[in-house]
Amino acid sequence: MAEASPQPRNLPYVAAITDGVREVLKEQDNAFVIGEDVAGAGSVYGYYKGLLDEFGPERIYDTPISEEGIMGIGVGAAATGCRPIVDIMFMDFIGECMDEIANQLAKMRYMFGGHARLPVTVLTMAGAGASLAAQHSQSLEAWLCHLPGLKVVMPATPYDAKGLIIAAARDDNPVFVVLNKVSLAMTGEVPEGAYEIPLGQANVVRPGNNYTIVATGRMLHEALKAAQTLSELGIDSEVIDPRTLQPFDTATVVESVMKTHRVMVVHEAVRTGGVGAEIAARIQEEAFDYLDAPVARVGAPFSPVPFSPALEALYVPNAERIVAEARKQLGL
Amino acid sequence: MTDALTDAIVLDMHRCMVRIRIFEETAGKLMEDGRIPGALHLYVGQEAVAAGVMVHLSNEDWITSTHRGHGHLIAKGGEFDRMFAELYGKATGYCKGKGGSMHICNMELGMLGANGIVGGGPPIAVGAAFSNRFRKTDRVACTFFGDGASNEGAFHEAANMAALFKLPVIFVCENNGYGEFTAQANHQAIVDVADRAAGYGMPGVVVDGMDAVAVYEAAGEAIERARRGNGPTLLECKTYRFYDHVGVRGMGLSYRSDEEVEYWRRRDPIPLLERHLAEQGILSAEAAKAIHDEITRDVQAGVEYAESSPMPDPDALLEDVYA
Ligand SMILES: Cc1ncc(C[n+]2csc(CCOP(=O)(O)OP(=O)(O)O)c2C)c(N)n1
Numbered sequence: 200m201a202e203a204s205p206q207p208r209n210l211p212y213v214a215a216i217t218d219g220v221r222e223v224l225k226e227q228d229n230a231f232v233i234g235e236d237v238a239g240a241g242s243v244y245g246y247y248k249g250l251l252d253e254f255g256p257e258r259i260y261d262t263p264i265s266e267e268g269i270m271g272i273g274v275g276a277a278a279t280g281c282r283p284i285v286d287i288m289f290m291d292f293i294g295e296c297m298d299e300i301a302n303q304l305a306k307m308r309y310m311f312g313g314h315a316r317l318p319v320t321v322l323t324m325a326g327a328g329a330s331l332a333a334q335h336s337q338s339l340e341a342w343l344c345h346l347p348g349l350k351v352v353m354p355a356t357p358y359d360a361k362g363l364i365i366a367a368a369r370d371d372n373p374v375f376v377v378l379n380k381v382s383l384a385m386t387g388e389v390p391e392g393a394y395e396i397p398l399g400q401a402n403v404v405r406p407g408n409n410y411t412i413v414a415t416g417r418m419l420h421e422a423l424k425a426a427q428t429l430s431e432l433g434i435d436s437e438v439i440d441p442r443t444l445q446p447f448d449t450a451t452v453v454e455s456v457m458k459t460h461r462v463m464v465v466h467e468a469v470r471t472g473g474v475g476a477e478i479a480a481r482i483q484e485e486a487f488d489y490l491d492a493p494v495a496r497v498g499a500p501f502s503p504v505p506f507s508p509a510l511e512a513l514y515v516p517n518a519e520r521i522v523a524e525a526r527k528q529l530g531l
Numbered sequence: 532m533t534d535a536l537t538d539a540i541v542l543d544m545h546r547c548m549v550r551i552r553i554f555e556e557t558a559g560k561l562m563e564d565g566r567i568p569g570a571l572h573l574y575v576g577q578e579a580v581a582a583g584v585m586v587h588l589s590n591e592d593w594i595t596s597t598h599r600g601h602g603h604l605i606a607k608g609g610e611f612d613r614m615f616a617e618l619y620g621k622a623t624g625y626c627k628g629k630g631g632s633m634h635i636c637n638m639e640l641g642m643l644g645a646n647g648i649v650g651g652g653p654p655i656a657v658g659a660a661f662s663n664r665f666r667k668t669d670r671v672a673c674t675f676f677g678d679g680a681s682n683e684g685a686f687h688e689a690a691n692m693a694a695l696f697k698l699p700v701i702f703v704c705e706n707n708g709y710g711e712f713t714a715q716a717n718h719q720a721i722v723d724v725a726d727r728a729a730g731y732g733m734p735g736v737v738v739d740g741m742d743a744v745a746v747y748e749a750a751g752e753a754i755e756r757a758r759r760g761n762g763p764t765l766l767e768c769k770t771y772r773f774y775d776h777v778g779v780r781g782m783g784l785s786y787r788s789d790e791e792v793e794y795w796r797r798r799d800p801i802p803l804l805e806r807h808l809a810e811q812g813i814l815s816a817e818a819a820k821a822i823h824d825e826i827t828r829d830v831q832a833g834v835e836y837a838e839s840s841p842m843p844d845p846d847a848l849l850e851d852v853y854a
């Protein structure tokens with residue numbers, strides 16, 4: 200596909216999502232958006248605003264509050280020639296449609312011996328820190344990464360949001376784009392026109408030579424802040440954003456660890472059973488002899504997301520906790 | 532038969548509605564001022580439903596609620612101080628600050644929680660009704676849910692099983708015409724949610740949800756039927772939320788006309804009941820005003836309690852995950 204020549208400009212994350220979906224609707228005639236309050240209202244967070252006027256009601260559909268049915272439309276329409284963009288308003292609500300996701304969407308191609316393609320792009324909003332309590336704040340990407348057949352990306356920046364949405368929609372497999380509600384207002388450079396961030400490739404955001412921090416989604420920004428603090432302690436951190444969690448770019452992380460010998464994995468999700476556990480396991484499998492310290496992990500504590508701002512502030516990982524954990528790990 | 536409608540019952544419902552109204556108006560302002568964190572879904576406009584149903588229930592009868600749940604808890608006997616404290620995220624709140632508006636509960640009062648998941652309530656209410664019968668009590672369970680929630684699969688599975696097992700549960704649909712920003716006509720092809728009852732083999736009843744007395748009567752019949760062992764009823768109350776889906780803005784919204792809001796505001800359930808009370812000589816306008824003033828003071832005391840309460844201790848973060 201021909202790429203438009205990118206023109207730099209700054210956009211908030213929320214507008215970068217719109218821009219990504221717009222490019223997909225422009226380049227793929229059989230793509231449509233479907234979900235709760237996506238058309239008339241442009242989604243509760245406003246990231247489809249304008250698309251109904253621009254593309255008309257044949258390309259963007261409001262649905263009843265029926266997540267299992269919505270995901271089912273995604274599966275059925277994709278299997279029969281469409282390229283649906285399914286919106287699940289809050290990631291917590293994948294609970295409502297988990298059968299369609301886990302038992303249909305993820306497995307259909309395999310069960311059919313390769314005789315089906317499921318090019319579904321699912322956009323969904325994760326993230327704590329907005330006082331929305333236990334059912335509107337979760338980061339459940341590990342649930343999805345555990346399902347062979349799905350791909351999962353987590354854009355940390357406006358640039359990545361647009362580029363990963365386009366890559367997800369161009370892919371012939373089901374791809375979940377896990378967005379973060381706390382990042383919606385952050386601005387960053389977003390080129391005009393279509394561009395793609397290849398799935399399965401990590402991004403070395405900050406090069407460094409004696410410590411590696413692998414940070415997913417919004418935690419990238421906390422890791423970068425932490426790297427700044429750590430540099431004052433003589434730690435030169437390499438910060439890696441995997442961008443795609445499934446398939447995971449093990450090679451880039453392992454290469455970094457072979458250079459730095461010490462590594463931490465950070466995510467916003469609950470630490471226990473999170474994707475960080477998988478990443479840590481891969482590191483020790485492939486770079487055991489290079490490690491000078493155990494792989495450290497920072498994630499949310501083992502509890503539901505609390506409502507009270509006093510508790511939520513303790514719950515969501517941040518730069519201070521990353522620094523504290525690093526000091527413990529490195530004996531600083 | 533339902534208890535005959537006495538003056539005392541009507542006065543109870545009136546007080547309950549005013550309590551909900553003033554609590555909600557105050558909470559909404561506190562949210563707009565940034566005193567209360569997160570998002571509040573206000574019950575203003577729908578008070579007659581909670582009042583007309585709950586006046587039949589005791590603490591041993593269960594209810595499940597929704598994201599728009601403050602009114603249900605107040606009608607079930609919730610206290611302002613502990614409720615505001617919860618909305619503030621304080622340690623003294625009903626959920627120790629861990630739940631907030633969308634998960635506020637009180638098990639002693641039989642209130643199985645507001646719910647952040649649309650359609651989350653009905654299956655749980657069916658479970659509570661099952662338990663009532665299993666434990667050989669004559670208590671019932673009422674589940675409140677919206678027109679929007681009636682499109683969730685969870686509602687349909689719950690309704691089918693409740694009717695199949697003849698469980699003592701009342702499905703109270705508060706049809707306020709919208710699920711978020713989507714009008715009912717754009718989310719279902721029927722006008723009366725109560726029509727769905729027939730598909731499951733239970734009675735479906737439509738009632739004016741702005742008329743507390745009408746709700747009282749219809750709910751009384753459904754609850755009696757459930758207590759007698761004759762199974763569930765789907766009771767649809769036609770109502771309206773005066774404010775936006777979240778927060779206190781009422782007019783000038785893109786998805787509904789101001790004329791429509793004005794039409795429903797003229798049917799405000801509280802003045803409607805107060806006119807009835809005055810005409811019947813049960814409560815004068817002055818006496819009604821005194822009730823409003825008294826409740827305003829109680830609400831203020833609740834706010835002060837919440838404001839002066841402590842935030843949860845850090846240790847609370849990891850408590851209550853397991854029994
Ligand atoms: C499973 C699920 N899907 C979507 C939402 C987002 N949401 C919250 S309230 C709401 C509308 C609910 O409409 P209705 O049931 O009519 O209740 P009302 O808000 O009108 O009281 C939606 C879509 C949710 N909380 N849970």
Ligand SMILES: [Mg+2]
Nearest residue numbers: 677678709710
């Ligand atoms: Mg509604």
